[in-house]
Amino acid sequence: MEEIQCCHCGGFFPRCPRHKEQYYCMKPACRRARKAAWKKQKMRKxxxxxxxxxxxxxxxxxxxxxxxxxxxxxxxxxxxxxxxxxxxxxxxxxxxxxxxxxxxxxxxxxxxxxxxxxxxxxxxxxxxxxxxxxxxxxxxxxxxxxxxx
Ligand SMILES: [Zn+2]
Structure with a gap:
């Protein structure tokens, strides 16, 4: 299975075939970072x-x-x-x-x-x-x- 690098912690994790746009791993801190990034972008737009x-x-x-x-x-x-x-x-x-x-x-x-x-x-x-x-x-x-x- 293809592994991709998390853009928050830098660790590698297996890519989920259903989520092509996945950039963050499933660690709680990385999930929080993903949500914070989404919210920041949403607040701006x-x-x-x-x-x-x-x-x-x-x-x-x-x-x-x-x-x-x-x-x-x-x-x-x-x-x-x-x-x-x-x-x-x-x-x-x-x-x-x-x-x-x-x-x-x-x-x-x-x-x-x-x-x-x-x-x-x-x-x-x-x-x-x-x-x-x-x-x-x-x-x-x-x-x-x-x-x-
Ligand atoms: Zn991560």
Missing amino acids: DPEYQLNQKLSNRKWAEANPGYWKAYRKRNPQKTERNRILQTIRNRRRSKKGETDAKAESPLIAKVDTSASNRIKVAGQFWMVPVIAKGDAVRVYIYEIPTPYQ
Whole structure:
């Protein structure tokens, strides 16, 4: 049987004849790496998936208050790494902002000062046709802040 090299751990494993596009072996760490790579690519290419993940993460964070504060306390190295990466992203964004004339928007997503950040998604719903045949349509309901009403 033909063996192929895993693109995560570098080990060799037998190719499954049913999965021609297999690049990762079945070790748990490699399966996690494959899923992470898939998710990263999906987040970059699919805006609907990106919004769903954002909503889902927000919902989870609301259901688990204090988790991220405790996480940062438990993992100071990761917190420091994130601060450095965020600084780099802010610098890149501010360079872009100079050309886009969007320099006044907040650099970190957490800062809720711009008008667009104040419009919050209240939830997502599916409109399912009952009588006529058709596809279900996903609908997002937004809370509109008082100055806009
Ligand atoms: Zn592997």
